[in-house]
Amino acid sequence: MIPFIDLAAQKDRLGPRIDAAIAKVLAHGAYVMGPEVRDLETRLAAFCGARLALSCANGTDALALPLMAWDIGPGDAIFCPSFTFAATPEVAPWVGAEPVFVDIRPDTYTIDPDHLEAAIEAVQAEGRLRPRVVIAVDLFGQPADYPRLSEICRRHGLKLIADSAQGFGCTLHGRHPMAWADVVTTSFFPAKPLGAYGDGGAVLMNDPDLWERLDSLRIHGKATPSDGMIPGHDPKYLNARVGMNSRLDTIQAAILLEKLAIFEEEILARQAVADRYGAGLGEVCLRTPTVIAGGRSTWAQYVVEHRDRDGLAAHLKAAEVPTAIYYPVPMHRQKPYASYPRGPGGLPVSEAKANQVIALPMHAYLKPKVQDGVIDAVRGFNG
Numbered sequence: 567m568i569p570f571i572d573l574a575a576q577k578d579r580l581g582p583r584i585d586a587a588i589a590k591v592l593a594h595g596a597y598v599m600g601p602e603v604r605d606l607e608t609r610l611a612a613f614c615g616a617r618l619a620l621s622c623a624n625g626t627d628a629l630a631l632p633l634m635a636w637d638i639g640p641g642d643a644i645f646c647p648s649f650t651f652a653a654t655p656e657v658a659p660w661v662g663a664e665p666v667f668v669d670i671r672p673d674t675y676t677i678d679p680d681h682l683e684a685a686i687e688a689v690q691a692e693g694r695l696r697p698r699v700v701i702a703v704d705l706f707g708q709p710a711d712y713p714r715l716s717e718i719c720r721r722h723g724l725k726l727i728a729d730s731a732q733g734f735g736c737t738l739h740g741r742h743p744m745a746w747a748d749v750v751t752t753s754f755f756p757a758k759p760l761g762a763y764g765d766g767g768a769v770l771m772n773d774p775d776l777w778e779r780l781d782s783l784r785i786h787g788k789a790t791p792s793d794g795m796i797p798g799h800d801p802k803y804l805n806a807r808v809g810m811n812s813r814l815d816t817i818q819a820a821i822l823l824e825k826l827a828i829f830e831e832e833i834l835a836r837q838a839v840a841d842r843y844g845a846g847l848g849e850v851c852l853r854t855p856t857v858i859a860g861g862r863s864t865w866a867q868y869v870v871e872h873r874d875r876d877g878l879a880a881h882l883k884a885a886e887v888p889t890a891i892y893y894p895v896p897m898h899r900q901k902p903y904a905s906y907p908r909g910p911g912g913l914p915v916s917e918a919k920a921n922q923v924i925a926l927p928m929h930a931y932l933k934p935k936v937q938d939g940v941i942d943a944v945r946g947f948n949g
């Protein structure tokens with residue numbers, strides 16, 4: 567069977583560079599917070615138009631750390647889509663807050679600004695929760711509608727997080743989500759567009775004070791210069807707040823430095839794969855992806871819709887074409903999240919999409935001939 571995501575092809579391309587990068591870390595021995603970590607943070611920030619980047623243990627912690635820094639807690643509402651990976655709403659109960667689920671736009675799968683506004687007003691009218699944060703998700707790699715989202719957040723005094731775990735590197739009108747969001751978060755889980763060889767994550771931001779607080783939180787709340795340090799004491803053992811342990815391993819940073827160097831080229835290669843799918847499948851699927859006007863997707867997934875989605879999945883499996891379903895059950899329908907609030911009128915778009923979406927093989931090294939085989943297999947189901 568052909569791979570759904572071909573990490574081996576990428577490894578072959580990078581060749582001895584990865585092994586050399588790992589060997590260098592083994593030689594200097596600074597396995598935690600070594601020089602590659604700071605180097606990676608500098609390059610990540612430069613890549614996506616942020617002043618600063620802070621690496622951490624995974625993309626879920628990257629979402630939780632800013633919530634902790636902003637003192638989000640009990641009685642606070644965090645608005646987010648339901649049609650997303652569990653990590654997006656999961657961080658709300660972590661800090662004692664509640665997720666409020668908002669529907670998605672039917673064309674781009676990203677959070678619907680109109681429904682968001684209605685949900686904020688409904689929460690305000692009810693008066694039980696305080697609206698504090700919006701988490702937008704760059705689902706399948708494409709940017710959410712940030713100009714509208716940031717305008718809504720500014721008007722209501724809310725923080726805006728761009729969950730770019732799937733979309734790191736995406737742009738809207740040539741600008742990265744950082745141009746609109748308070749923070750952008752990402753994940754280096756191996757299957758993400760910019761993946762490590764293990765877990766990792768990062769928070770991007772423009773505010774140096776926030777960076778300092780996040781740096782404290784990722785290392786057990788260690789004292790920072792603005793907390794007032796005691797001269798002669800290691801700040802690691804002076805704790806200014808309750809934090810956590812969320813660091814990116816130096817080895818993963820060294821690997822990511824090599825992968826970041828070719829990431830822009832890979833995004834372009836993914837775009838070519840997406841274009842080929844679009845040309846081959848335009849008329850046989852209910853829907854091929856729509857990217858927001860002026861948007862550039864990183865194509866974390868290539869998701870099409872089909873009326874008989876399960877029939878198509880079975881047909882492709884028989885043809886030895888791997889597929890995946892993102893996401894079969896929206897979060898507000900899952901047991902741990904079923905009792906949290908939803909925007910007015912519920913989430914009909916999220917529920918309909920869950921039954922129709924199917925993701926096809928997508929990676930930067932998918933050869934045209936192999937991809938044409940996938941296209942033929944999909945077309946064969948209809949004809």
Ligand SMILES: *Cc1c(COP(=O)(O)O)cnc(C)c1O
Nearest residue numbers: 624625626651653654731753755
């Ligand atoms: C993968 C993912 C995350 C979490 O990343 P981890 O590194 O696995 O913790 C968060 N949000 C979205 C939308 C994701 O796809």
